[in-house]
Amino acid sequence: MATLRFDWDTLYNELRDCTKCRLCEKRTNIVVADGDPHAEIMFIGEGPGREEDEQGVPFVGAAGLLFNYLLEEVGLERKSIYICNIVKCRPPQNRDPFPDEAEACLPYLRAQIALVRPKVIVCLGRIAARYVYDRDIQISRQRGQIKKAGIFYVIPTYHPAALLRRQEFTNDFVYDLCTAKKLVDRIRSGEEIVL
């Protein structure tokens, strides 16, 4: 589906009663985003979990708390970044979104990207990276590598929930956050980014 040329009001109006995929059936709340709509860094996760569905806010459960903590560790504030997901409604039992659900929801994400115009997009986990720019991504091999996707720079890293299961991923995750932060500074300073 083509990118929708939305303004924020249109986007939120379209999203409010969205029934474009089966995930609408079991949701409590649509989870659109959190943070600064003018942020320089945008983080994209997979889809809402139970707490997110209950509160209507992304990354507020255990993975979100860890994410907030690690953001602060590298000097990024949650309120100064923009964070959202591939699908805006919770997949039952937190299963991966099906391809048709992700495809149905992607025009909203494209509109969010177009409206925020971040300098850098960080994909949190395989599902996000797959749908944002690389169908065949292998996070363990490609994490932390800066790529250009259209006019945006993207960096894939682990999903914060993976860090809850595998603590040894934490250093790499923090390193990737630093890469993203430094990349923003490099772009801001006018440096030519050679990949």
Ligand code: URA
């Ligand atoms: N995991 C995600 O991918 N997104 C959320 O919003 C919460 C947990």
Ligand code: SF4
């Ligand atoms: Fe609509 Fe996206 Fe929710 Fe599906 S997941 S119902 S496309 S908002």
